[in-house]
Amino acid sequence: MAGGNLDVMDIYPLNHYYFGSKESLPLKEEETLDHRIQRFKFNYNTHGIRTCVQAVLLYAYVALQVDLFKHPHLLLLQVRHSLYKLPGGRLRPGESEIECLRRKLSSKLSMSEEYDRWEVGECLGMWWRPDFETLIYLVLPPNIKRPKECTKLFLVRLPESCKFIVPKNLKLIAVPLCQVHENFKTYGPIIAGVPQLLSKFSYNTPDTD
Numbered sequence: 001m002a003g004g005n006l007d008v009m010d011i012y013p014l015n016h017y018y019f020g021s022k023e024s025l026p027l028k029e030e031e032t033l034d035h036r037i038q039r040f041k042f043n044y045n046t047h048g049i050r051t052c053v054q055a056v057l058l059y060a061y062v063a064l065q066v067d068l069f070k071h072p073h074l075l076l077l078q079v080r081h082s083l084y085k086l087p088g089g090r091l092r093p094g095e096s097e098i099e100c101l102r103r104k105l106s107s108k109l110s111m112s113e114e115y116d117r118w119e120v121g122e123c124l125g126m127w128w129r130p131d132f133e134t135l136i137y138l139v140l141p142p143n144i145k146r147p148k149e150c151t152k153l154f155l156v157r158l159p160e161s162c163k164f165i166v167p168k169n170l171k172l173i174a175v176p177l178c179q180v181h182e183n184f185k186t187y188g189p190i191i192a193g194v195p196q197l198l199s200k201f202s203y204n205t206p207d208t209d
Contacts, residue, residue: 006202009157011060011072013205014174016161022111024169027079037132040148044132047093050149053101054088055156056124056194059174060205072203073174074194076187077108077166084173084187086153086194101154109172111165121155124197127190136189151190153197160206 043050057075076084089104091097102118110117128140129149140147166172180187181195 007200008204009058009201010204010206011058012158012160013060014073017059017158018161018163019172020111020163020165021168022165023167025107025167027169040132044148049147051091051097052088052149052151053091053097053104054086054151054153054190055101055105055118055120056086056153056198057156057158058177058198058203059158060203061174061176072177072198074177074180074191076173076175076191078171078173079169081171084191086191097152097154101156105156108170109164109166111163117159117162119157119159121157124153124155125193126153127151138189138193153190153194 040050058072059075061071061073075087077087078084087105087108088101091100095103098120101120105118106112125138127136127138127150128144128147129136129151130141130144130147132148136149136151164172175187177195177198180191182192184192186192
């Protein structure tokens with residue numbers, strides 16, 4: 001993923017990070033589909049379009065094999081062994097996108113509410129949900145005047161080292177970008193599109209002790 005005139009992103013090896021667990025969080029993913037849609041409609045009628053923010057976090061997988069040497073891996077949360085999500089969630093009324101993402105990252109990846117530890121960077125892309133059903137689009141169809149949801153992806157640069165403390169009912173996994181790329185069946189359209197959004201970056205693993 002190297003090339004001329006690309007933005008350079010520093011990523012660090014897995015052994016720079018510590019992984020632990022904490023008490024489970026209540027998850028809306030455990031709702032039935034009908035209940036989720038009804039809640040979605042109620043919130044839309046109350047607050048208008050729903051805005052969600054999600055984080056793209058990368059680290060370097062360092063292996064002896066040439067094909068995986070320092071290859072970027074994407075951090076995902078796994079729910080019930082089958083559902084994969086980027087860390088993040090829905091904005092509260094009056095909350096900014098950056099505030100929301102820092103809050104969500106702290107609740108799902110930290111022991112305490114250390115909101116300022118997360119270096120939230122640029123918005124990489126946006127997806128739109130025209131209706132209350134499951135279909136989402138990278139480009140809002142021109143005939144849709146009142147979309148129901150907008151999901152924004154932000155690049156979050158990890159520090160050289162940190163601790164990830166994850167609720168027991170979630171699993172933090174790392175997947176190579178080459179495995180995620182256009183793998184819509186396994187990861188869904190948002191996650192499967194992340195490698196393309198990152199194509200403007202080259203990756204550097206600094207020499208660290």
